[in-house]
Amino acid sequence: MITDDTICAISTPAGAGAIAIVRMAGPQAFQITEKVFRPASANKKISTQPTHTLLFGTITDGQNDIDEVVISLFRAPRSFTGDDIVEISCHGSVYIQQKILNLLIDNGARMAKPGEFTQRAFLNGKMDLSQAEAVADLIAAQSESARRVALQQMKGGFSNELINLRNKLLEFTSLIELELDFSEEDVEFADRRQLIDLVDQIDTVLKNLINSFSLGNAIKNGIPVAIAGPANAGKSTLLNALLNEERAIVSDVPGTTRDAIEDVININGLTFRFIDTAGIRETHDKVENIGIKLTYNKISKASVILLMMDARDEDQNIHRTVMDVKKHMNADQQKLILIINKVDLVDSSTINQRFSEDAFRELTGTDAIVPLSAKHRTNLDNLIDHLLQTVDTNAIDNNQVVVTNARHYEALKKAREGILRTRDGLLNGISGDFIAQDIREVLHYLGEITGQITTDEVLGNIFKNFCIGK
Structure with a gap:
């Protein structure tokens, strides 16, 4: 790769804003800037300024003034890339940004490629490849x-x-x-x-x-959480409650969700990717069966599975569904949280007695059991606490690699x-x-x-x- 030419690019996001930054790096960066920049103080020539200097002045094409700017000078090797660098802070008009960029190119710079400033920093020994x-x-x-x-x-x-x-x-x-x-x-x-x-x-x-890497990949890309369970258990209602918006269609008609719906939420500095899946049930609907097959696929790939069951279901039915879901899981790498939904439709004393018993926990063999009402957002905080506990952040907290x-x-x-x-x-x-x-x-x-x-x-x-x- 050629690193002895001078490159330039707009370093701020595309579009108009209050200010924008046009960056230029290379051996001709200072000379090119002198051709298009007129400092407010005539005695301050760029070529004589020390590194890490700010100068106020005007960008001009020789006939017309383009914009009033502040330029930042970084002399090699004390710069991000190790080259001479000039950063031009201009007003954020898209036209002004492009006009300045074209001026730099007309005077000897070339357009930078994606990541080329950072690549030069690597090639010049300012950082290694992993950095x-x-x-x-x-x-x-x-x-x-x-x-x-x-x-x-x-x-x-x-x-x-x-x-x-x-x-x-x-x-x-x-x-x-x-x-x-x-x-x-x-x-x-x-x-x-x-x-x-x-x-x-x-x-x-x-x-x-x-x-x-399992933790690092989850942190970088979001922790995948599959919301699974029988049809009409309240999966879409839970997704909407977690996201605080009507993201998924909610209906009393079983089989409403036929495809996986995904959305992201940030909880206590961790990103969770929630996936609302099609209800697990036997059906002759070909389209719905495709969605159910996709559900099992999402279960196998998720880090956490939220298995939703109706509080009115019998214990044996809950056990059968848990066992069915576990067939598609890796017990060593995935967490299963059993959610007993619609507790508002059952006597509260019965709920507390039934689902707190050790016998029920042994029956299901899940990592946690959370009774809640997704419709009324009852006990949602408890579910979020259990979600956070599925991620061991000790390595991050202790600044481990x-x-x-x-x-x-x-x-x-x-x-x-x-x-x-x-x-x-x-x-x-x-x-x-x-x-x-x-x-x-x-x-x-x-x-x-x-x-x-x-x-x-x-x-x-x-x-x-x-x-x-x-």
């Missing part, structure tokens, strides 16, 4: 938890963990490869016992990082496979050249995450998803 990807995650963060995780990764929390592992492995693999140069003398420079201990430590770290990126997750799994092979080789006395090969593979996959080992294709795939101007 660059965290920039995009921070921009896209839609909850407090997503913001915290992305910011920690952008500050290098994840990178530091991987670099530390990589450096320890590099030290040992260099000793093992040194042994290969003296293979005829049968000497060992690397203590095998110490290497096994190191491999065990690295395996523990990799395993924890891999396991954190949480993996949120699928590319990182795949690389970590491959690195761990190499570590396990290395351990087996050490325990079975495998030749040093095979052990060195396995360690090199681990180093490769760890380096892929941070960008120490990468290709133009990988970079292209990563940065094409950025917005232009960042």
